[in-house]
Amino acid sequence: xxxxxxxxxxxxxxxxxxxxxxxxxxxxxxxxxxxxxxxxxxxxxxxxxxxxxxxxxxxxxxxxxxxxxxxxxxxxxxxxxxxxxxxxxxxxxxxxxxxxxxxxxxxxxxxxxxxxxxxxxxxxxxxxxxxxxxxxxxxxxxxxxxxxxxxxxxxxxxxxxxxxxxxxxxxxxxxxxxxxxxxxxxxxxxxxxxxxxxxxxxxxxxxxxxxxxxxxxxxxxxxxxxxxxxxxxxxxxxxxxxxx
Numbered sequence: 001x002x003x004x005x006x007x008x009x010x011x012x013x014x015x016x017x018x019x020x021x022x023x024x025x026x027x028x029x030x031x032x033x034x035x036x037x038x039x040x041x042x043x044x045x046x047x048x049x050x051x052x053x054x055x056x057x058x059x060x061x062x063x064x065x066x067x068x069x070x071x072x073x074x075x076x077x078x079x080x081x082x083x084x085x086x087x088x089x090x091x092x093x094x095x096x097x098x099x100x101x102x103x104x105x106x107x108x109x110x111x112x113x114x115x116x117x118x119x120x121x122x123x124x125x126x127x128x129x130x131x132x133x134x135x136x137x138x139x140x141x142x143x144x145x146x147x148x149x150x151x152x153x154x155x156x157x158x159x160x161x162x163x164x165x166x167x168x169x170x171x172x173x174x175x176x177x178x179x180x181x182x183x184x185x186x187x188x189x190x191x192x193x194x195x196x197x198x199x200x201x202x203x204x205x206x207x208x209x210x211x212x213x214x215x216x217x218x219x220x221x222x223x224x225x226x227x228x229x230x231x232x233x234x235x236x237x238x239x240x241x242x243x244x
Contacts, residue, residue, distance in 0.1 A: 011039065018032050041111075043081075096124075134152055143158035144165075
C-alpha cells in the first residue's frame with residue numbers, strides 16, 4: 001500500500017493520507033484516510049472501484065488505528081477539492097443504513113470508518129433482545145454513525161440520525177473477508193454481551209487512568225460507556241484477524 005500526504009480532511013483540516021490501492025479491474029485507486037477523524041474521502045465513485053484486496057487492506061488499516069483518539073466530526077464538512085460544503089445523506093445496504101457526506105459539485109464523498117464497514121458488509125444490525133442484553137451492563141454509548149449519545153435503556157436506534165445499532169459480527173466478518181480477500185476471520189466473541197463486558201472493562205481502565213492524572217488535567221466522561229461505540233469496541237475484539 002503506497003502512502004503520500006494529500007488534501008485537507010473535510011472535517012478537521014489535517015492532511016489526508018493518500019493510499020494507492022489496487023482497483024477492481026486494473027491499475028490503482030487512491031483513497032484518502034484521516035485517522036484523526038476515523039474517516040475516508042472517496043473521489044467520485046472510488047468506493048465502488050476498490051478491488052477485494054483493497055477492501056481488506058482498508059479494513060486492516062482501520063483495525064490498526066482502532067485505539068487512536070477520535071476527533072468528533074464538525075457540523076460543517078468541506079470538500080477537499082472545491083472547499084464547498086458537503087451534503088449529508090443516507091445509503092441503505094443489506095447490512096444496514098449509513099450516513100454519507102457528498103460534495104454537491106460531485107467531487108466525491110466523505111465516509112466514516114463505521115459507514116464503510118456497513119457499506120461493505122462487515123456488520124449486522126442488533127436485535128432488540130441483544131440491545132436489551134447490552135443495556136443491562138452499559139447504559140449509553142456513542143452512535144457509530146454520527147457520534148450522538150444513545151441511551152440503550154430507552155432507544156434501539158440513534159435518536160439523532162436514526163441509524164440502527166450495529167455490531168461487527170464474527171460471522172459477518174468471516175463471510176465478508178471470504179468474499180473480499182478469501183481469508184477467514186477467527187471468532188473472537190460469542191455474543192453481544194461479550195461486547196458489553198469489553199465496554200465495561202474499557203470504562204474501568206479509563207477511570208483508573210483519570211484517577212492517576214494530575215487533578216488539573218483530568219477529563220470528564222459520561223457514565224455507562226459514552227466514550228465508545230459498538231463498532232469500535234467489536235473491531236478491537238477482532239485482534240486475531242491479522243498479525244500487526
